[in-house]
Amino acid sequence: MVAEEGAKKSNCLRCAMRARSIFAGLSGEELCALGMDVIDLEFVGGTTIYREGDSASHAYTLREGAIKLVKSLADGRAQIVRLLHHGDLFGFEGLHREQHQHTAIALSTVKLCRLDLRELDLLSQRLPAVREAIFRRWQRALEEAENRIVDLGTRRAEARLATFLLQWAQAYPQRRSLPFPLTRQDLGEFLGLSTEHVSRIMADFKRRNWLRESRGELEILDPKALGAVGAS
Amino acid sequence: MVAEEGAKKSNCLRCAMRARSIFAGLSGEELCALGMDVIDLEFVGGTTIYREGDSASHAYTLREGAIKLVKSLADGRAQIVRLLHHGDLFGFEGLHREQHQHTAIALSTVKLCRLDLRELDLLSQRLPAVREAIFRRWQRALEEAENRIVDLGTRRAEARLATFLLQWAQAYPQRRSLPFPLTRQDLGEFLGLSTEHVSRIMADFKRRNWLRESRGELEILDPKALGAVGAS
DNA sequence: CGAATAATTGATTGGAGTCAAATGGAGTGG
């Protein structure tokens, strides 16, 4: 699978994502004055955007598609540390660390814009609002990580999977049928389960008519029931 | 158990912790000019310092002793989200959130200094170095949380416990016998295990002469062996 | 259509939870 990479200079002024980005709140002038070269990129699903241990030179905003951040283990297994949707940032650990802490892999075709970390660092020193925006997202990430810890430490497989599916759905509001590019293995690596066990539970959910699935699309038919299982 | 609370105005200038605190790098003058009232506190083990959901008015630096940050579940169980040692900060989520996200409980007698969050917020806007220091610790916390996710998602009970003990020891370098105020239940709530299972494994480690334990003190006799088990 | 990959299903094992009881220790009060 080849990385179909498209790259062009980005026009942040017209970016649909701007209001939700770390540059939200900046005036058009300020934005122009940034002098940052932000580059738009596009990758097909399966592309590795960077690897754990790579020296970190860029950070990214995910504009479209989904990405997994993975930590690989010595024995070949892997754990998905975070899943990203449109609007999420990643690669920002490079602000304080030399190397990326995860491997970032596109789950579907993704569009993202790439920021130079060194420029971003200087910029954020000049503009407290930008630093603040990054800080907030950091805090959000920490809270979500802590929720995952609670989840992994206390809940059973069924419940974890059920609440995960509902959370995934929240990332795509106002849609009956959701993009769902995750394999059973991905689900297992995210939830700390074997692929077989995930498969069993998913099959079970489908048999109960709580879900429908076809070619990378998922439909949640009975959120109530899933919620009830997730509450266990 | 009564909370023996001692409170006195703190002298940050002479604080032994200063070099490692968020005020590291500030000159003495700057520190004096802060105008923050920092208050020294002391609590006995078992004291709840704040509760999840409490409106967040203060942040803390732990100067001595150990603290657990806990999230409680609807069914009465609990998960320890983080364990803190001397030098660690906590309660800083209040910078961006109205309410504390965890319950903070002293595991042993603790000494801490308390900062007013509103003052700290203003201060950190004036002094980028302070904000930066907080930011860095945030990142560190996120990394540790992500490591816990990997741990909980991929490792078995024995391995989790073994590596945990070694990590605990790292918090008290140059000491043969470590303060160890954790109960079996605490360990279980941190590692996502039942107290019985923790007890079994600890007993097993002791039978193999890898550990010795008495009245809140722990001695690690065979770090190599523990490390080997932890690597599984 | 055929090959390769992903998903499902089955059978079995094994790890960890649960329930229950016994042991041990620390602190209290006589």
Added chain:
DNA sequence: CCACTCCATTTGACTCCAATCAATTATTCG
């Protein structure tokens, strides 16, 4: 100092959840 209580720890027996091993059935893609 001892008896007693309270609570944490240990241990045992059993159950159950989830991993593993193995085989079969979809799917996707060339």
